Amino acid sequence: MTLPIFSASDDPGPSFAELLRRVRPTDALPPPSGTPLEITHGTTVVAIRYADGVLLAGDRRATAGNLISHRTMEKVFPADHFSGVAIAGAAGPAMEMVKLFQLQLEHYEKVEGAHLSLEGKANQLGTMVRSHLPAAMQGLAVVPLFAGYDTRRSIGRLFQYDVTGGRYEEADHASTGSGSLHAGTVVKLGFRDGLGESEVVDLALHALWQAADADSATGGPDLIRGIFPVVATMTQRGFERIPDDDVRARFESLLGRLTSQQTGGTEPQ
Amino acid sequence: MSMPFYVAPEQIMKDRADYARKGIARGLSAAAVLYADGVLIAAENTSATLRKVSEIYDRIAFAGVGKYNEFDQLRIAGVRHADLKGYSYSREDVDARSLANAYAQMLGQIFTHEMKPMEVEILVAEVGDSPEHDQIFRVLYDGSVVDEDRFSVIGGDAETITDRLEGAFSPGLDLGGAVGAAVGALSGPDRALDADGLEVATLSRTSGRRAFRRISDDEVTALLPAT
Numbered sequence: 001m002t003l004p005i006f007s008a009s010d011d012p013g014p015s016f017a018e019l020l021r022r023v024r025p026t027d028a029l030p031p032p033s034g035t036p037l038e039i040t041h042g043t044t045v046v047a048i049r050y051a052d053g054v055l056l057a058g059d060r061r062a063t064a065g066n067l068i069s070h071r072t073m074e075k076v077f078p079a080d081h082f083s084g085v086a087i088a089g090a091a092g093p094a095m096e097m098v099k100l101f102q103l104q105l106e107h108y109e110k111v112e113g114a115h116l117s118l119e120g121k122a123n124q125l126g127t128m129v130r131s132h133l134p135a136a137m138q139g140l141a142v143v144p145l146f147a148g149y150d151t152r153r154s155i156g157r158l159f160q161y162d163v164t165g166g167r168y169e170e171a172d173h174a175s176t177g178s179g180s181l182h183a184g185t186v187v188k189l190g191f192r193d194g195l196g197e198s199e200v201v202d203l204a205l206h207a208l209w210q211a212a213d214a215d216s217a218t219g220g221p222d223l224i225r226g227i228f229p230v231v232a233t234m235t236q237r238g239f240e241r242i243p244d245d246d247v248r249a250r251f252e253s254l255l256g257r258l259t260s261q262q263t264g265g266t267e268p269q
Numbered sequence: 270m271s272m273p274f275y276v277a278p279e280q281i282m283k284d285r286a287d288y289a290r291k292g293i294a295r296g297l298s299a300a301a302v303l304y305a306d307g308v309l310i311a312a313e314n315t316s317a318t319l320r321k322v323s324e325i326y327d328r329i330a331f332a333g334v335g336k337y338n339e340f341d342q343l344r345i346a347g348v349r350h351a352d353l354k355g356y357s358y359s360r361e362d363v364d365a366r367s368l369a370n371a372y373a374q375m376l377g378q379i380f381t382h383e384m385k386p387m388e389v390e391i392l393v394a395e396v397g398d399s400p401e402h403d404q405i406f407r408v409l410y411d412g413s414v415v416d417e418d419r420f421s422v423i424g425g426d427a428e429t430i431t432d433r434l435e436g437a438f439s440p441g442l443d444l445g446g447a448v449g450a451a452v453g454a455l456s457g458p459d460r461a462l463d464a465d466g467l468e469v470a471t472l473s474r475t476s477g478r479r480a481f482r483r484i485s486d487d488e489v490t491a492l493l494p495a496t
Contacts (some may be wrong), residue, residue, distance in 0.1 A: 003346040
């Protein structure tokens with residue numbers, strides 16, 4: 001591989017996507033044609049703002065038609081030190097989009113010697129979703145959520161996208177994927193300003209559980225195999241994933257509460 | 270019809286080498302030293318924004334001296350080379366040796382074919398899983414590559430500084446010891462460099478995926494031996 005050197009008028013700047021277009025145009029995913037294939041889909045993810053920053057959570061199930069194709073798929077990823085991205089939609093293109101997005105942020109940071117602003121990162125992701133539109137029209141839609149801690153404003157912020165690349169900043173919470181209606185309702189009812197970390201993690205897990213309960217394409221906690229939703233927080237400490245043991249303990253107490261509600265127990269909530 | 274004067278190839282090469290050396294000698298030096306956790310790179314640099322030492326990839330760092338725009342162009346080409354390679358193959362497949370070779374090819378090509386050679390000397394360092402896999406490559410203006418196994422110095426006063434480092438270096442130094450040795454060698458016996466005039470960074474085995482870390486002025490001051 002020779003060093004990629006460009007003339008001043010042809011320089012791709014700090015954009016990795018532009019660089020890739022210059023050196024290897026054939027590597028970009030070709031728009032699919034013909035009849036839609038049976039492909040793997042990812043499902044429910046939520047983002048909630050809280051006192052210290054913002055939280056992203058996603059279930060682990062991927063489906064192909066009516067079959068479960070993966071039980072351990074991760075849909076919440078760190079984008080860089082202070083932000084994360086969660087995906088719903090066609091798994092293959094979504095994973096590729098996340099990989100390119102992570103690379104894009106790191107590439108910019110190294111070439112320019114400075115971080116992009118949170119707004120800049122959100123716009124970058126919007127551009128990637130928009131350029132994916134031809135594939136989305138063929139049934140390979142990817143709809144991400146982007147959340148991060150804005151170090152310049154010292155707050156957590158979250159962004160929602162549509163398949164056309166439209167970028168919408170949400171004030172408090174957002175959800176996407178097939179179970180988003182149920183998850184979003186639980187979050188909407190349980191949300192209040194200034195939630196603590198423990199409360200917001202419980203709220204997100206409850207939302208995912210209700211989504212899994214009503215939507216066959218969303219996976220609930222798998223206590224037998226020890227597979228739990230991925231929950232991550234973005235605060236001034238950066239992106240941190242909540243350990244599985246902690247998630248397990250919270251699920252067990254959530255299930256206890258729900259069971260006692262069902263059987264008419266006296267334990268509140 | 271006018272005929273160009275004949276100039277012997279030896280003379281052309283010598284003139285170009287002299288030209289490049291003169292350009293490099295005007296700049297301040299940089300040194301890379303292997304230490305217990307990886308590689309330490311210290312450069313004499315009065316600017317806090319125009320960097321000589323930078324991150325290339327997860328375990329690879331770059332240092333350049335000479336003409337800023339030229340080594341910065343090489344730095345950016347290196348980042349692109351590494352990111353493209355990591356994207357096409359895998360992150361583990363990106364290594365300093367192949368990058369140093371790519372730099373050498375390019376500098377050699379420019380040295381023999383272009384009007385003007387690049388007035389730069391660069392270091393490419395990689396931290397390995399264990400100390401014996403740490404690597405430092407020095408690439409010169411004419412494309413020659415040197416594989417260093419303990420430390421390496423680039424810049425105008427490289428020979429003198431190398432002699433001083435020879436005395437101060439010992440294998441398995443801790444971070445403070447490595448900073449002391451590198452900065453002591455850069456400054457020499459007659460002056461003391463403080464954190465403002467230095468740019469220090471490490472590639473550390475303990476830093477996680479992205480091993481590169483800049484050491485802040487305050488940390489450098491704390492690490493330097495009290496004068």
